[in-house]
Amino acid sequence: MRLWALIWQSLFSRRLSVVLTLVTLALSVALFLSVTRLQNAARNSFERSIAGVDLIVSARASDLQVLLYSVFRLGDPINNLSWESFEQWSADPRIAWSVPISLGDSHRGFRVMGTTNAYFDHVLYGNNQSLAFASGKGLDDLFDVVLGAGVAQKLGYGLNDRLVVSHGTVSTGNSEHDDLPFRVSGILEPTGTSIDQTLLVSLEAIEAIHLGWQTGRKLASGNADQLRQAELQPTQITAAFVGLNNRLRIFHVQRAVNSYDEEALTAVVPGVAFARLWSIVGVAEQAFRAIAVLIVVLSILAMITMILTTLSERRREMAIYRSLGATPLVIAMMLLSEALVIAFGGCLTGWLFVQATSRIGASMLQERLGLLLPQHWLTWGELWVLLAILASAGAAAIIPAALVYRSTLADGLTVRS
Amino acid sequence: MIEPASAENITTDSLAPSDGGQDGAPGDSSRAPLLELTGLKFSYGAGSAFQLTVDHFAVEAGQTVLLLGESGTGKSTLLNLITGVARQQAGEIKIVGQKMRADKPAQADRLRGQHIGLIYQSLNLLPYTSVKQAVVMALAFSSLRRKRIRGPVDQEVKRLLNLLNLDATALFDRPVVALSAGQQQRVAAARALIGRPELIVADEPTSALDSKNQARFLDLVLGSLDRSSQSLLMVSHDERIAPLFDRVVRIEELTA
Ligand SMILES: Nc1ncnc2c1ncn2[C@@H]1O[C@H](COP(=O)(O)OP(=O)(O)OP(=O)(O)O)[C@@H](O)[C@H]1O
Numbered sequence: 014m015r016l017w018a019l020i021w022q023s024l025f026s027r028r029l030s031v032v033l034t035l036v037t038l039a040l041s042v043a044l045f046l047s048v049t050r051l052q053n054a055a056r057n058s059f060e061r062s063i064a065g066v067d068l069i070v071s072a073r074a075s076d077l078q079v080l081l082y083s084v085f086r087l088g089d090p091i092n093n094l095s096w097e098s099f100e101q102w103s104a105d106p107r108i109a110w111s112v113p114i115s116l117g118d119s120h121r122g123f124r125v126m127g128t129t130n131a132y133f134d135h136v137l138y139g140n141n142q143s144l145a146f147a148s149g150k151g152l153d154d155l156f157d158v159v160l161g162a163g164v165a166q167k168l169g170y171g172l173n174d175r176l177v178v179s180h181g182t183v184s185t186g187n188s189e190h191d192d193l194p195f196r197v198s199g200i201l202e203p204t205g206t207s208i209d210q211t212l213l214v215s216l217e218a219i220e221a222i223h224l225g226w227q228t229g230r231k232l233a234s235g236n237a238d239q240l241r242q243a244e245l246q247p248t249q250i251t252a253a254f255v256g257l258n259n260r261l262r263i264f265h266v267q268r269a270v271n272s273y274d275e276e277a278l279t280a281v282v283p284g285v286a287f288a289r290l291w292s293i294v295g296v297a298e299q300a301f302r303a304i305a306v307l308i309v310v311l312s313i314l315a316m317i318t319m320i321l322t323t324l325s326e327r328r329r330e331m332a333i334y335r336s337l338g339a340t341p342l343v344i345a346m347m348l349l350s351e352a353l354v355i356a357f358g359g360c361l362t363g364w365l366f367v368q369a370t371s372r373i374g375a376s377m378l379q380e381r382l383g384l385l386l387p388q389h390w391l392t393w394g395e396l397w398v399l400l401a402i403l404a405s406a407g408a409a410a411i412i413p414a415a416l417v418y419r420s421t422l423a424d425g426l427t428v429r430s
Numbered sequence: 431m432i433e434p435a436s437a438e439n440i441t442t443d444s445l446a447p448s449d450g451g452q453d454g455a456p457g458d459s460s461r462a463p464l465l466e467l468t469g470l471k472f473s474y475g476a477g478s479a480f481q482l483t484v485d486h487f488a489v490e491a492g493q494t495v496l497l498l499g500e501s502g503t504g505k506s507t508l509l510n511l512i513t514g515v516a517r518q519q520a521g522e523i524k525i526v527g528q529k530m531r532a533d534k535p536a537q538a539d540r541l542r543g544q545h546i547g548l549i550y551q552s553l554n555l556l557p558y559t560s561v562k563q564a565v566v567m568a569l570a571f572s573s574l575r576r577k578r579i580r581g582p583v584d585q586e587v588k589r590l591l592n593l594l595n596l597d598a599t600a601l602f603d604r605p606v607v608a609l610s611a612g613q614q615q616r617v618a619a620a621r622a623l624i625g626r627p628e629l630i631v632a633d634e635p636t637s638a639l640d641s642k643n644q645a646r647f648l649d650l651v652l653g654s655l656d657r658s659s660q661s662l663l664m665v666s667h668d669e670r671i672a673p674l675f676d677r678v679v680r681i682e683e684l685t686a
């Protein structure tokens with residue numbers, strides 16, 4: 014018979030309230046872990062979305078708008094950028110490279126983005142990783158399409174499959190142009206960014222779609238060849254990703270673009286726009302986190318309440334322990350370890366719960382939101398939080414322990430019912 | 431359950447002066463009594479008129495002593511002093527040669543845990559324990575009593591239960607609440623006896639039992655004592671049980 018056996022016996026005799034307390038704590042730990050993990054995943058996948066781009070140039074709009082529609086394909090641009098301005102600025106000696114993008118079309122709910130093959134060379138993601146092809150290659154033919162990993166997976170497309178692109182972002186049956194069949198020329202590796210949910214075509218293809226749509230008549234499949242011959246020079250684009258020769262001159266070039274005379278333009282430094290985004294999102298983030306912390310605190314309080322309310326019923330237990338030679342310190346240690354056992358059990362259960370659900374939830378999150386939930390066991394940060402919960406549970410148990418210490422001394426060996 | 435001496439064990443045992451033989455070898459004429467009170471003075475403080483004064487009282491090793499007295503004469507108080515729970519204003523209490531100091535609660539607790547087995551009037555057992563758990567609980571707090579058990583603990587528990595006329599095989603894992611009052615008191619006695627503490631202290635252990643069970647309980651406890659090393663100090667107001675003991679002391683004689 015050892016002390017832990019006594020602790021276990023005593024806990025087992027109160028198993029209902031112990032289990033309820035443990036579950037309360039486990040759920041709050043699970044909530045806390047999921048909130049932080051989701052926040053990190055969101056922040057991560059946002060910040061990973063684009064790299065290597067020094068400026069995003071578009072028609073006059075706010076930083077955030079530009080960031081949201083050009084990088085996250087969220088919302089629609091108000092104005093487009095004229096092809097002339099794009100060419101003008103691309104020729105600027107301070108600019109090393111520029112990649113035009115053109116948004117506005119969709120395929121079965123996924124965004125279609127017109128761009129050039131330069132996109133694959135220059136626009137990076139994550140830690141400056143470049144987009145890699147899981148299979149196939151870039152855009153050669155007018156009707157070539159490159160699929161993001163998520164699109165290919167969700168819609169079950171493979172290399173050389175044929176598909177249809179519709180004008181406008183809403184996928185409805187009657188705006189589909191069955192006669193402009195695109196061919197899958199390449200499929201990208203998954204990146205955990207919005208590119209996974211995107212179809213990439215050439216700028217000319219976007220023009221071709223519009224041309225077909227504007228004439229309002231169905232194009233026979235033979236006309237695809239005619240289109241290939243047609244003049245498909247785009248007149249406007251949504252935005253351009255720009256790389257500079259000298260990154261130290263970013264703000265200099267930004268100012269120059271912003272004060273361009275010919276057209277009202279906006280140049281956005283992605284990092285700056287991200288920071289602004291976080292300062293807005295951060296408030297909600299903090300609120301969520303605060304609520305999660307509060308719930309953890311509440312469940313620790315619930316645990317202390319449980320220990321305190323059972324204490325008066327357990328005076329007999331304490332008196333018997335002392336009559337058998339338990340020092341007040343030993344009794345205090347027993348209470349402390351009881352609290353720690355419950356807290357540890359709660360943390361472990363909560364963590365296991367999160368671990369299990371995140372396995373299941375990860376694929377759903379990736380499919381629905383393109384969020385890449387990190388599949389780790391426990392980060393150092395999380396470990397510290399769990400240790401803090403354990404420590405505060407232990408610290409909190411000092412109160413009942415101290416009370417027992419005093420009451421067992423005062424009660425002496427008088428056994429009460 | 432043989433294990434290296436734990437810290438608690440070392441502190442109490444190393445405090446033992448060389449003259450206080452813990453083994454209490456019989457025949458050693460120079461050995462001190464197992465329990466010795468000298469010049470004891472106690473009162474419950476300003477609000478209470480009750481005063482307890484004991485000039486000298488000793489219990490020899492292996493002796494069974496009955497302490498008789500009317501209600502309210504201070505028998506329980508004296509036991510509280512001996513077991514190191516109440517704190518005397520003056521005088522000294524020595525058990526196995528070591529001073530019982532209630533002003534140092536942790537030290538007193540350890541001394542009690544190692545050398546004294548206690549049986550109360552009632553409510554000795556925790557309702558959620560089994561018979562076995564109730565008995566071995568005494569070993570959780572005393573390394574010395576743990577070490578004194580040769581062989582498997584379960585076997586020793588069964589031996590004691592059988593000695594106390596409890597059917598060990600049938601009752602071993604039964605919850606204590608499923609036992610009669612008399613059986614529960616015998617389980618409490620087994621818990622006091624396990625690990626052979628030198629002194630068994632019992633405060634009216636039979637008052638909750640009917641007269642037939644009282645006599646039986648006393649017979650069994652007295653029969654279960656290891657007479658070479660264990661002493662019994664029992665409090666009662668029932669004169670009829672006096673012949674069963676080696677020695678009968680009236681509290682009036684002590685405090686006079
Ligand atoms: N905690 C206490 N505070 C103050 N006075 C007390 C306390 N406990 C007992 N007394 C008083 O001390 C005296 C002795 O009490 P004690 O319990 O030792 O008597 P007893 O001989 O054990 O009686 P009984 O046979 O009824 O158990 C009584 O007068 C009692 O009122």
Ligand SMILES: [Mg+2]
Nearest residue numbers: 505506507633
């Ligand atoms: Mg009494």
